[in-house]
Amino acid sequence: MTTLSQKPQPLGFGLGLRPPHYPDILDGIEGIDWFEVISENYMIPGGQPLRILDEIRERYPVVQHGVSLSIASTAPLNMDYLADLKKLAKRVKPRWISDHLCWTGVHGINLHDLLPVPYTVEALDHIVERVDKVQDYLGQRIALENVSTYVSFKSSEMTEWEFLTALAQRADCWLLLDVNNVFVSAFNHGYDPHTFIDGIPTDRVVQFHMAGHQDNGTHIVDTHDHPVRSEVWDLYAYTLKRFGAVSTLLERDDNIPDIRELIAELDQARAIASRLNIDFHSAADMEQIS
């Protein structure tokens, strides 16, 4: 394992890699510093997707982001899945590998959703043990992301941010802080999102996620099909002030627009960082030198 002082340097402002954008990316469109790939999309035998990924990773830093690790499940870890994940990582050599603090199913079934966890001591012990096993198997730290939740559990014994902090410290893993998910969950459960941000240790966060959501009045759903909302940009600014330069990634999974629209959104993030005098470039330059 690396030490905390070896936390990955910020990569700047990146996009989730999506197939409709392949041609523009391969044509060398400017304005994207790095890409995040959904691991499962490339956990396939071969063909064009892997070839394109090979080309992109030659030109850009890439990180892997999974949706099916199911780290919080009480079902056994899926070792076939982990073997495929490790095989892909060997090919891609990602800057880091992330997934979500959630479970996706039990009894051999995958519900293909990021399902909520009760914030109990029992759950914490269980997940810490599994993160330890996964990190040992992969030979590297993983980053875990806070998910948007629509329900909570009466049995929870701590807040989500207390749970994430304890998990990161005990399992010695990184955190991927999804700023939109903080906003969504805070609205849905009626707490102040700033309290969440303030409760997360700065030395554990290697990445931010930004995305759009759908406001249904009584609750918000994390849909990734809209531009980032202004309230979430405000929370991003607050988060940047606390954490400084952290690799920032814009996600869009539905209603995927022309890549130039997404680059314009990335420029909004850049403008916020610039206004706050947070310098991503010098950190990235330092990484290239090292």
Add this chain to the structure above:
Amino acid sequence: MPTLEEIQNGFQKAILEGDKSILTQIPDTPKEKNDVLLGIYQYAYSARLIEFLENDYPQLHAYLGDEQFDQLCRAYIAETPSHTPNARWYGNELPIFMENSSIWSEQLQLPELARLEYSLNIVFDASDEPLLRLDDLAQIPPEQWPSLVFSPVQATRRLEMETNVTDIWNALVTDQAPPDVQGLADPLQVLVYRDDQQSSFRSMSYEEAMMWDKMAAGVPFGVLCELMATWGGEDDAAMRAGSFLHGWISAGLITDQIDMTNTSRGAP
């Protein structure tokens, strides 16, 4: 206090079976009732799986229309919970599901369309393998040829279609009205393959299809030539077999893994 396992069992039951017992563990939020919030997960489950099927079967979707495709998806989902961590594989069983369903196999072109789209998907991201080159063959002494066993690449699938489903697919993919369905007197022999990183398919003559199938089953080249004589006449049988093989190698359909040790001369 319920255990983590009990909560997960209860939550999964709510999603798969609609059993809402887990609600006793879920508080209302300041603005919404717990059953509405649980319903977000219940709705998302089928919506997400339908989206996977829409991605994998776009022409079947276009052919059936939204309403019927939605019915098909919901019937499939009800019988087929996902056991794969990868959304890419969830729809793999749809053709079999349709073939085994009295409702969805009643119109034969429907499972055939599903089978064709499934095959196109499978070859698209099948393994990349080292290919046999015509130059490689020139290095093999003529006396060894009868015992050579060739292997097709994994990015190929063979189909036999009993309807004009390929015409239907060709119309749908170019946004034209599909032709009326027609049953074929002789099944159409189809090869699905990958060409320049894209999935494609073409028809084959009966003779070419039979030779392909026997080759894929591991029959040595010498026996293939004998079978060609049986299927299409003795004249030029070896030349016809060589011509098909030449075409397949040129199209990148044969791996470089040639079994040269096979000494069997018996009929398959």
